Amino acid sequence: MSDPARPHPDVPPAPLAPAATPQGTAPASGDAAEPTAEVKRGLVVRSTGSWYDVRTDDGEYVRSRILGKFRLEAIEIDETNPLAVGDRVVVRVDPDGIGMVTEIEPRENQLSRRASGKRGAVREHVIVANVDRAWCVQATFGPKVNPGFVDRFLVAAETRHIPAGLVINKADLLEGQPRAQDAVAFWRELYEGLGYPVLVTSATGGLGIDAFAAALADKVSVVSGPSGVGKSSLLNAVEPGLGLRTSEIGERTQKGRHTTTFSTLFPAAGGWVADTPGIREFGIWDLSPQELGGYFVEFRPFIPDCRFPDCTHVHEPGCAVQEAVDEGEITPERYGSYLAMLESVDEAHEEETRMRWRKDRRPDDPDEAVEEIE
Ligand SMILES: Nc1nc2c(ncn2[C@@H]2O[C@H](COP(=O)(O)OP(=O)(O)OP(=O)(O)O)[C@@H](O)[C@H]2O)c(=O)[nH]1
Ligand SMILES: [Mg+2]
Ligand SMILES: [Zn+2]
Numbered sequence: 001m002s003d004p005a006r007p008h009p010d011v012p013p014a015p016l017a018p019a020a021t022p023q024g025t026a027p028a029s030g031d032a033a034e035p036t037a038e039v040k041r042g043l044v045v046r047s048t049g050s051w052y053d054v055r056t057d058d059g060e061y062v063r064s065r066i067l068g069k070f071r072l073e074a075i076e077i078d079e080t081n082p083l084a085v086g087d088r089v090v091v092r093v094d095p096d097g098i099g100m101v102t103e104i105e106p107r108e109n110q111l112s113r114r115a116s117g118k119r120g121a122v123r124e125h126v127i128v129a130n131v132d133r134a135w136c137v138q139a140t141f142g143p144k145v146n147p148g149f150v151d152r153f154l155v156a157a158e159t160r161h162i163p164a165g166l167v168i169n170k171a172d173l174l175e176g177q178p179r180a181q182d183a184v185a186f187w188r189e190l191y192e193g194l195g196y197p198v199l200v201t202s203a204t205g206g207l208g209i210d211a212f213a214a215a216l217a218d219k220v221s222v223v224s225g226p227s228g229v230g231k232s233s234l235l236n237a238v239e240p241g242l243g244l245r246t247s248e249i250g251e252r253t254q255k256g257r258h259t260t261t262f263s264t265l266f267p268a269a270g271g272w273v274a275d276t277p278g279i280r281e282f283g284i285w286d287l288s289p290q291e292l293g294g295y296f297v298e299f300r301p302f303i304p305d306c307r308f309p310d311c312t313h314v315h316e317p318g319c320a321v322q323e324a325v326d327e328g329e330i331t332p333e334r335y336g337s338y339l340a341m342l343e344s345v346d347e348a349h350e351e352e353t354r355m356r357w358r359k360d361r362r363p364d365d366p367d368e369a370v371e372e373i374e
Contacts, residue, residue, distance in 0.1 A: 227278025
């Protein structure tokens with residue numbers, strides 16, 4: 001399934017060789033011998049924030065820029081990136097082989113997180129557009145499962161009605177580790193119980209790779225998660241021809257070094273899958289405290305029974321969600337995640353109001369619209 005024409009994912013953007021000779025599109029006017037631009041439809045398969053690789057429907061890869069108006073529009077709606085992998089576009093391929101994206105098709109959906117950084121507090125970073133399933137990848141060790149991350153990711157997917165699932169990778173490291181085995185079994189049961197598929201895999205040992213490949217077939221999927229959990233390794237395991245760069249967590253900082261630096265969509269296992277740079281924290285974008293509970297799937301049946309319609313399920317009397325926690329119908333882990341998220345959603349909400357006020361006075365700098373790495 002590997003495609004030799006695909007630019008290597010980790011090569012920094014540079015002009016490609018001229019595109020194949022123009023075919024079939026005669027110039028509207030002028031000298032037929034003059035090289036002319038061609039207009040093609042395609043899929044954004046890589047985004048660096050300033051350059052985009054577009055795979056045209058005839059299978060060519062075109063390194064492209066975008067019209068400035070798209071950057072301005074993104075700023076208007078507080079998005080850091082006007083185009084994301086998975087976007088369908090119209091690209092004008094100039095005779096030098098460089099493309100210009102002139103149209104972006106409306107998205108079916110998008111998976112987003114809050115942009116990082118101080119000034120990014122109220123901006124949306126689109127991870128992938130037009131996605132059928134979003135996989136949150138975690139690991140048994142190095143780093144181990146972070147349920148706070150998982151729950152934020154699942155909420156983000158729920159807000160856009162994107163089916164989500166959990167992959168727990170590095171299962172090979174569980175050998176001789178009974179406590180870690182119990183932990184993995186616990187998370188698996190918890191998330192499967194909520195209706196999310198859970199795959200336990202070993203990218204290096206081969207365990208669960210067939211199941212993961214089967215889950216990718218005929219779909220556009222994305223893998224997202226902290227750095228070093230093995231996202232790229234998993235894609236290599238499914239599709240060895242990809243040869244994605246993978247590496248150990250940085251010894252020095254223990255914070256993880258980003259091996260994958262740009263989001264890239266690859267053909268894999270009969271579908272498409274986006275590999276994305278690791279993120280430290282999955283910030284939730286644009287949710288009010290009153291809405292949050294509705295995106296915890298197991299809270300939903302209880303919410304209509306809360307006494308107050310704007311119940312935040314923390315201290316309100318007559319709260320059916322708190323009652324369900326007391327009765328063991330909602331786990332303390334998920335409720336704890338909810339409370340932690342509620343706090344940050346609250347803060348983000350305040351920050352948002354403040355930033356919007358400031359933005360009216362000082363427009364953002366378009367040059368800041370780059371692919372974000374945390
Ligand atoms: N033991 C073990 N190690 C693994 C497994 N999968 C990946 N690794 C190792 O974990 C390290 C990180 O793997 P990557 O695939 O680069 O991780 P990533 O999630 O893509 O990281 P970023 O690109 O930085 O976000 C590498 O040294 C891999 O060899 C696994 O199943 N078992
Ligand atoms: Mg990677
Ligand atoms: Zn309530």
